[in-house]
Amino acid sequence: DQQVKQNSPSLSVQEGRISILNCDYTNSMFDYFLWYKKYPAEGPTFLISISSIKDKNEDGRFTVFLNKSAKHLSLHIVPSQPGDSAVYFCASRGTSYGKLTFGQGTILTVHP
Amino acid sequence: DAGVIQSPRHEVTEMGQEVTLRCKPISGHNSLFWYRQTMMRGLELLIYFNNNVPIDDSGMPEDRFSAKMPNASFSTLKIQPSEPRDSAVYFCASSPGANVLTFGAGSRLTVL
Numbered sequence: 001d002q003q004v005k006q007n008s009p010s011l012s013v014q015e016g017r018i019s020i021l022n023c024d025y026t027n028s029m030f031d032y033f034l035w036y037k038k039y040p041a042e043g044p045t046f047l048i049s050i051s052s053i054k055d056k057n058e059d060g061r062f063t064v065f066l067n068k069s070a071k072h073l074s075l076h077i078v079p080s081q082p083g084d085s086a087v088y089f090c091a092s093r094g095t096s097y098g099k100l101t102f103g104q105g106t107i108l109t110v111h112p
Numbered sequence: 113d114a115g116v117i118q119s120p121r122h123e124v125t126e127m128g129q130e131v132t133l134r135c136k137p138i139s140g141h142n143s144l145f146w147y148r149q150t151m152m153r154g155l156e157l158l159i160y161f162n163n164n165v166p167i168d169d170s171g172m173p174e175d176r177f178s179a180k181m182p183n184a185s186f187s188t189l190k191i192q193p194s195e196p197r198d199s200a201v202y203f204c205a206s207s208p209g210a211n212v213l214t215f216g217a218g219s220r221l222t223v224l
Contacts, residue, residue: 032211034211034212042218043203043205043215044203044215049211099160100157100211100213102147102154102156103154104151
């Protein structure tokens with residue numbers, strides 16, 4: 001049972017344009033959502049997060065949107081840069097001890 | 113701070129052999145997580161500990177998998193006997209109990 005789903009395995013974007021990565025979840029008990037970025041041969045690193053009491057959180061070029069009624073969140077990167085090329089994982093928290101449930105990941109490629 | 117340290121970074125073994133993966137969490141972090149990354153399921157939680165106590169091992173795929181945390185600075189994930197389908201990247205992550213997990217660089221396991 002995949003409680004967090006990223007339905008797009010990959011996304012290709014031109015440098016300078018917007019990248020939009022999507023994530024859906026099924027568990028209404030999730031109350032905190034995160035995005036992680038992963039480069040090859042490295043561990044995932046934290047990028048940005050949002051609490052369920054908000055619908056938007058912005059950090060520089062990165063903005064996360066949360067639509068609780070649709071159980072959907074998205075990550076916007078504007079403008080996209082070649083260095084943003086990586087695998088992006090969305091994650092959700094619904095229990096104690098910081099346990100996170102991750103999606104399958106989306107490979108983002110930003111072309112110069 | 114050296115971050116979360118995992119060893120070995122790469123392990124190639126033959127089917128039936130025992131595999132032991134090691135993790136040193138960040139000092140002061142009281143939660144430790146073992147994840148496995150596969151193409152199909154993304155980042156899959158295997159087990160997590162809080163204050164060295166296993167809290168949830170429901171993600172451990174079979175009895176062939178076991179994990180221990182004998183003290184706050186060390187954890188192991190053991191597979192015995194290993195099978196080709198265990199081939200994956202195994203990540204260890206730690207957290208101070210907040211929402212953000214810090215991951216190690218991962219251990220890439222190949223079982224022939």
